[in-house]
Amino acid sequence: MILDNRGLEPPNPMMRTLKAVEKLEKGQSLKIINDRRPMFLYEQLDELGYKYMTEPNDDGSFTIEITK
Template sequence: MTKTKAPIILDARDLEPPEPMVRTMEALDTLAASEKLLVLLPREPYPLYRALELNGFTWKSERQADGTVEVLIQHQKS
């Protein structure tokens, strides 16, 4: 049985642009292949999705009841 590690959490809800994007990309630079990054944002990060695609990441977004957008990011499987 494989144990899933808890994702690294980056709460960027109170940051002004471009800080959420900058901090997310910095966190991804250090993300191991087996790790996941959960980013909490105040709105849908459309520019981030394109950057993730270009840099070999997959993601899943989910909007919470309070309006927070949770984006779970991981490396693409080869």
């Protein structure tokens, strides 16, 4: 599943992402696309025990793959 958060003002991207990752089963992944690197989201994901990888995109956005 891909969640495109581009064009949204903070904290909407983080709130949408956290709501979506709650629905993941163990081992499932979610890809999100954000306009900026989601530094505050990383803190939340660390606390919740999720793994994530961040890739910069050519247009300046970031794709983050989050795995439960």
